[in-house]
Amino acid sequence: MTSRILVMPGDGVGPEICREAVRVLDVLAHDHGLDIELDEALVGGAAVDSAGDPLPEDSLAAAREADAILFGAIGGPKWDSQPRDKRPESGLLRLRSELGLFANLRPAILYSQLAHASSLKKEIVAGLDIMIVRELTGGIYFGKPAGQGTTDAGRREAWNTMRYDEDEIVRIGRRAFEIARARGGRLCSVDKANVLDVSQLWRDVMNELATAYPDVELSHMYVDNAAMQLVRAPKQFDTIVTTNLFGDILSDTAAMLTGSIGMLPSASLDAAGCGMYEPVHGSAPDIAGQGVANPLATILSVAMMLRYTLERGDLADKVETAVGAVLDRGLRTRDIMDDETQVASTQEMGGAIVDML
């Protein structure tokens, strides 16, 4: 059965990194029997510019029909002063919500070849391999009521609601327990249950779920402590599960521990395993169009797509092995370069992976 893949390049470096990832998909299709059909759609600032909407109707329709989406990056100073619903970010948020992509998987892996790039001491981060499972369609990102108004005294006020119900917590919790089981068997749930009612429910439901996963060791940590522990001793973590907002903050912290955010992929999955795959890094408007962006996070997002949606773990392994081999050969884009390595353009890096495959 042919899988439909929608490419949404977005803004900034999005188009150039997606181009390299598509070359990888092409070679897998031609040489390794991957049965796919590619389509492309506008999203983000590019869609605001051409259609006045960061997620135009036809883009959303195409996304609904796709089995998997390869997403580049969105945003840039050009659109920062737009009203919130016309900002690139709101296209992304609507996409997550409309497609029910509630499970955001953000691995933070340190490639041994790039250990020098971390701002942390080598012994603290060598071998780092954490999976952060972030709830992506609930919590304060989507809670109602939300808005601005005025108090009785005529002063401006504004509010957002952090809300979860147990069904939302159960579905992300199950996904996280399953992922932890397939990894190191340890799951740390991060909340702020000493202050927030919504965190207390989160913690209660995680504890209830735990009885169905006796082989997974569940622990709990407050978010402030988790942020500290990530800096102090990140290798203590195996799999982390947390809410939308805490996951936003902690997954970026964890990513930066590696020092090579240009290497990190992510997946956003729905209940059926369809999903959106994108690099963790942003649209980097300052270097867009120069051919210096690192395409490896996007190429590794293709590997996640192969594993989680296309059920071709064999090809996912191939892509990941190719990335390792290219790093071993000393090829580096500018962001991960050091004195002993050789600088490659976006296209050269993509080409090197294609050649390996």
Place this chain on the structure above:
Amino acid sequence: MTSRILVMPGDGVGPEICREAVRVLDVLAHDHGLDIELDEALVGGAAVDSAGDPLPEDSLAAAREADAILFGAIGGPKWDSQPRDKRPESGLLRLRSELGLFANLRPAILYSQLAHASSLKKEIVAGLDIMIVRELTGGIYFGKPAGQGTTDAGRREAWNTMRYDEDEIVRIGRRAFEIARARGGRLCSVDKANVLDVSQLWRDVMNELATAYPDVELSHMYVDNAAMQLVRAPKQFDTIVTTNLFGDILSDTAAMLTGSIGMLPSASLDAAGCGMYEPVHGSAPDIAGQGVANPLATILSVAMMLRYTLERGDLADKVETAVGAVLDRGLRTRDIMDDETQVASTQEMGGAIVDML
């Protein structure tokens, strides 16, 4: 005029570290003309045990009458299963709220003598000196509505409200601009304005305030990016201002960058400059009563008290100089020890500071 200081030792290592800080206050009173009167009150788990309330009426009354509070630490596994209003934390939250302690100052300073303790590379953190100004009596910690209920479908749900009005933002903003002006002149306001309405109001008000502080350079950063930048290149920051929840997370991240959280003091101030002073570290129940806790964060909290409430900057300098001198001599409590230094007990460390003074 005699200043009234209330000591609230709390739980875990709280009593033993407060004891050393009180010795420091005593010597300043006897030898350096500091005019103070000391009193003591129960708070936290200790107060739950003896009065069934983490902030008994008479403790609150004593706190209201004090010019400054020296606070130890609260909490421990013993009280974790209590209902939320009987937990040590809620005593602390009520104290902040009842006394109007809206401005939480959390410096993250790396002592050159302790640079080895950081999990970050030396060149990334050497000379680190950040001040985080956290809003402490609003936001999601106190927003209404908050609670648990059931949905129409009979499922449990829970919610908290992140709310600010412009008066709350103005008062913390002014305080932060003034602090930034007295430091490096750069203020970074951290929010999530690309997603949250309440952050958009926060950002708008900060921008409005900026016109009154032309000598301070205001910038804005999203909280996820701020968490990354703290790990990547923390020295880019001078003063950070942010909301209650983001400040909770980011100030702990920043503290941990130094690797010596046993050294970090904090202040929580009201509109008049009265305040509560406490170490950033927690109650550490695992080492309580062993005489190994580091009293320096509490002693440095006394220095902050001297500077911000007692208006004795001269004595604050003396205390800070004494701490530096004791570190120079190679004296260390267990938490900050290395191969070349000499281990000191809580009491020996306190005594060394007292001797210096």
